[in-house]
Amino acid sequence: MRNPRRVPPVPGRLVLGPDPIGLRQVRDLTIWGDGGLLYVVACDSNASVGELPHDFLQRPPEEAGYNASKVALMEVLATGARPFLVTNTLCGPLDDYGSRVLAGIVRALEEIGSDAPIGGSDETNMETSQTGVGVTVVGRAPVAQMRLGSSRPGDAVVCIGRPRDGVRVPYREGDADVAAPRDVLALLETEVHELLPVGSKGVAYEVGELAATVGLSVTLRTEASIDLDASAGASTCVLASLPEEAIERVRTATSLPVEVVAHLRAGPDDPMGVV
Structure with a gap:
């Protein structure tokens, strides 16, 4: 089903400048800008990787958190922005096992020296038998520092x-x-x-x-x-x-x-x- 509330894509070629930019979709990123700063949002999810009974790939649950945050972090960093906020949606309770998933997110941030705070929510209403987590990363940078749309003919x-x-x-x-x-x-x-x-x-x-x-x-x-x-x-x-x-x-x-x-x-x- 098509998302009727999807953020509109950038019309034609992306051009970044000093003028304000309303919410726009660029590839998998959501961007907006004002006051010389550009904000970038990326998200990713990871499922069925862990140690629960129905996980397809049996691995330590820290890998689920690390992989989901790694992708979103790389997408934000690649634009030239730096993360200042991370949120997670843990598809299970924040018990000892859930804390191991979140430890993977912390590890990914520590590897790049980021002190961005981590917020989020967990699932306590339903019993879960598979590992799942989503991660959203919000970054920002001066427009002049952004790398989006900087590829050139002949590259x-x-x-x-x-x-x-x-x-x-x-x-x-x-x-x-x-x-x-x-x-x-x-x-x-x-x-x-x-x-x-x-x-x-x-x-x-x-x-x-x-x-x-x-x-x-x-x-x-x-x-x-x-x-x-x-x-x-x-x-x-x-x-x-x-x-x-x-x-x-x-x-x-x-x-x-x-x-x-x-x-x-x-x-x-x-x-x-x-x-």
Whole structure:
């Protein structure tokens, strides 16, 4: 069912400036701005990962909280904003087990040195037999610091990290090819123009979203060694647009694998080409 109260998307190409911005949807983000500041909201959920009887993936419940908060944090950080508020919706009681889920959220914030307060609510009316949690992150930054819509014609697009969904392709947070929020912060200090964490729809889809935000077309590099359509689960990799000549310098700035997956070009014709 279509959401009749969905926040309206940005019409056409995203352009950020000093004028106030009403509530707008940009990809998975909700943004608004006033007084020189831009506010960014991202959310994610995680379900059936934990130690309860009907959890599909039997893992410590801390992973559910960490993964849900990790995705939302990476989406906010990638824009150049910094989180100042986090809320959670715990799909179970805040008992010892529920506290372990929330500990995963705390861990994700601690890893980036954030002291953003955590609010939220839990479920005590119904008995639950699966782990579930949703996390919303609200961030802000001066408009001049924002990276949204900063990709340019001629940019290469690289995938940093590798897509892993946790089921078909198992992984653990901390693996050498799995991106984390702290990697986003480090990449913002390099020559990248724009960052976009990859989700369950895969690299090719997110490349298209990156280009559409600024009205560019895409040439996908089909000989890339990674599956461009594979789910990246809890954002195990991130896309970066950058000048071609900066790729090697970015490779030296991160321990994650870096691979060119596309190039951005001007022109609306054939918006998703392949080579």
